[in-house]
Amino acid sequence: MLYSGISWSADGFTVDVIDERGERRQPSRLFGPRHTQELIRYLHGFAGELTAVVDSTNGVLDGRMMAEGLTVYRADPQHLGERPLFAAVPAPDIAAAARRGLGALTRLERHRGTQTGREPDLAEFARISEQALADGTERRTCVSRGSGERREISLTFDDGPQPPDTGQVLDILRRYDVPATFFCTGMYATAYPEYLARMLEEGHGIGNHTWSHPMLFELTRPQLVEQLDRTNEAIAAAAGGRAPTLFRPPYGSRTPEVLGWLAESGLTTVLWDVAPDDWQMPGADTIATGVVEQARPGSIVLLHDSGGDRSQTVAALAPMIEGLLERGYSIVPVEQQLGAPAPAPVPVPAAALAGGKR
CATH class of the missing domain: 3.30.420 (Nucleotidyltransferase; domain 5)
Incomplete structure (x- = not known):
């Protein structure tokens, strides 16, 4: 051995x-x-x-x-x-x-990822954070969806950038002239700055997804701040000096204390209300259909462009976009949705937390 x-x-x-x-x-x-x-x-x-x-x-x-x-x-x-x-x-x-x-x-199990065995912890910490999430939503420091006042939804992609999937996702978004928001890890932002430059050039938003994708409730405050600051620096260096204002917690991991630290950082914490668990590779048709059927005005959709085999996400993207457009949705970056007052938060259920891994 x-x-x-x-x-x-x-x-x-x-x-x-x-x-x-x-x-x-x-x-x-x-x-x-x-x-x-x-x-x-x-x-x-x-x-x-x-x-x-x-x-x-x-x-x-x-x-x-x-x-x-x-x-x-x-x-x-x-x-x-x-x-x-x-x-x-x-x-x-x-x-x-x-x-x-x-x-x-x-x-670790491939369909559960690094969070294998920690799902009960993630669910419990999410439960005890519901009031802090509601308070943060009222103060505009946390969001899990847009206001729903307009027929808009946002596609978001976590964990990248990384070839070949990030490039393929960008190609499809460009074909349909659809903007998205990419929550990037500092580790890969430093490795592939050309992808971040392309994201900005093509009108996409970029957010912070930590440096190494840790469970936030295991970090001390100084360790969390270092993850945030180093990733902001990496993204700013790759994106021509523009540091992100949005943050997506890995796994959706949070506690009331962590949400408070994040609010003090000046970043807006962005969760989601639609998660097709694309990283579990349930099939491209299942991913696309799940998003189209679950989407509502204001939805924020969690997808992934790195962290494993993302071929099914790439294959699902075109029919997903077509299905949403056929239903009359405008697809906009998260930043655009934040221009309207946010509604009460939608707690992420324990099953959906699994989608936060990848």
Whole structure:
């Protein structure tokens, strides 16, 4: 058995592989965020059974690894030492945690992603945050849908940018002359600034989706602020100096305290009211039909352009747009919907929280 600990930092991903005796098979290797496919090939290159392990603040890599046939586990804070301000714990520590007791960690399932086993926590924290969400909606610091005063909806895409899917999504949006809002991770904004430049050039909105896609309720306030600030800086650098004003929490994760911190950051927290769970790959027809049938005036639709195989989302996009246009909807960026007074929030149900992963 081989154990591969994978950590993240501002520079990318560090990989450390050890065997059952705790001996390192190769020197630690750093892969830039633009080279995740090379990272996956590197892991596939080890003879014997290899288990890849990420920590719970790394939600940008597991989907692609599982799509490529790797077995992936998640190590939670209780399995690891103190986390740095802006990085995962070191890769050797993550690998050592797996060697000490793989059964104590969580094996990730492709249709559940990094949140595997944490769905009850996400649902409970969402429940206790309902009043804080309502208060934030009244103060215009949180939204889960537009006002509904106009027959408008917004398509939003999380987790990118990343080829080939982001480019294919942009091609389809350009074909229909439809703007969207992309909630980008700092990790990939630094890797693919050309996509953010294209988004702005073609009239799309860009929001902050943290650097590494962590569960926000596991972060200290300084760690959360660092994720927000570093991602804003990365997006501004890629987008010609324009920092985002919108934020999408990974997994929809929140607590009343976290919502308060986010409000103080000056960012508007954007949730959703339509989630076809496209990242679970239920089929392109199911994705498209689900969005068209669930959409209402003011809806904010959660989709994904990165984090795994997004071919079904790409295939669903054209019939989705056509179906919405046929029903008389105007498709606008989230920013345009925020120009009208927001209604009372629509709590995201526990089942829909799964859509926040990817």
